[in-house]
Amino acid sequence: MSVHLECLSHTPLLGHFDPPAPVLEEVLSLQRAARDRIAAFDPELVVLFSPDHFNGFFYNVMPSFCIGTGAHAIGDFDSLAGTLNVPFDLATDCAAAVVNDGIDAAISHDMQVDHGTAYPLQHLIGALDKYPVIPVFINSVAKPLPTFKRARLLGEAVGRWAASTGKRVLLIGSGGLSHQPPVPEYASAPEQVRKSLDGAGYTLSPEDRAARTNRTIAAGKAFVQDRNSLHPLNPAWDNGFLDMLETQTYEQLDRVSNDLVSQVAGRSTHEVKAWLAAFAALSAFGPYRSSHRYYREIPEWIAGFGALSAKSLGA
Template sequence: MSAYLQCLSHTPLVGHVDPLPAVLAEVDGVVADARQRIAQFDPELVILFAPDHYNGFFYDVMPSFCLGMAAEAIGDFGTAAGPLSVPRELAEACATAVLDAGVDIAVSYRMQVDHGFAQPLELLLGGLDRCPVIPVFINAVAAPLPSFKRARLLGEAIGRFAKSLNKRVLLLGSGGLSHQPPVPELAKVDARMADRLMGSGRDLPAAERDARQQRVILAAQRFVEDPHTLHPLNPEWDQQFLDTLAQGRLAELDELSNDNLSALAGKSTHEVKTWVAACAALSAFGPYQASDRYYRPIPEWIAGYGALTAQSSV
């Protein structure tokens, strides 16, 4: 029974709008080191906390949290497509344990996931199906959003379940730090886009999906040229957030409202709740020691990009 945590920013823009080669090499080194450490840990089960970007979850039914009993990656922005290796009975037991702990969570036997899930599995494990994985969706873009407190309680409940297993469990948190790419908002879009957000965007024609991706790429190019075209990155807040996680002070984030987080660091910064849930899951194993911290603001990826590793210290 042991747990290992790796939090890592994801970005759909890698390979499309990249920083200088030296920065790219630096990030590649961070990822390679993390991959090596995970290989040494040799996980028997992965629990992956990640968001969605209106690719698998829509306003026809928008849960705050959803646990996948089966999952398929769509392969957006050139990431891997195909099924995740979800251990169904174990995922069902996890969902039951979370509900018994008083945390409401939806379940899906046909979960559709995007780069937020696929990229960390590719980068850190070598593919979607290299290890049994329980995917846990946390809504980070579609208002109304869950709070930091609910994400923390979700993580703690999943961590207690993971601790009950006689397995080496890898806890992954996937999300950007400060950032606000051009994600549509239901209250601000026309009728056609509203229909997409309400569910018709689940199976986009290839041409429309490509056009959507090109809009994000163009927005990144403009942001590099003029940082006022999008919400600015906030390295100061990002570093404070990393301090909070590294020091295990997760409950202090409970008081930070969703509106204040959006104003401080951008509307997609709510993806950091995946990091909070992952760290909270690790905390169920006891006090932890953080290490291998990395941070750099990367405007080419419209993100404060970071990584954090931790292990139980008991």
């Protein structure tokens, strides 16, 4: 039994509106290095914690957590599209174990995922289907949001199950860090947008998909010109969060409210709960040591962009 962890920010704007060449190469280089580490580890199973951006989960049914026993990626923002290699029996067993452990996670036999899931598979592994992967969705944009404590307990439950498999397990957390792209809020959205958030956005037309892409690109360009056009990035919060992951003191987040995080770091910062769940899962294997920490503000991608790797000391 062994375990390896990689957490990585994702961005739909890669290739659409990039930072200066030295910064872009810095990010691409760190992703290649992580990809090499994963290839050397050669996982038998990947557990991927990730959010969604109103592309697969909507207000008609919005679980806090969902475990996919089958999944397909839609290819938004030119990310990889196609079927994920989800091991049905293992994923079903994982879901049952998590529920029996007191975490009310939903299941999906055909989870629709977007760039939040496809990005790490593309840039850390190179394909959607190279390794068996269990996708674990964490609601990060649709109020009411799960708390940090519940995300931690979800991760611990998944980790206990993963440790029991005896397999080489790769844990991935995708998302964050501080950012607030132009994702609509239901309470203030016009009627047509509410219809999309209620489920009409599940099958967007090519024209509507392109319009959504272009709006995000435009927001990135505007943010570079005026850092007040969107919620500011917060490197102090981001690095404090990374410190807690590295020192395994993240239970402090149990006392942090969702509203406070939205106020200080942006509404989409809740994607860091995917990182928290991944590290909590790693803790189920025993004490760990982190490495390869990276952080940079990248306004072109509307993100505090980070990466962090870790291994169990007993692995």
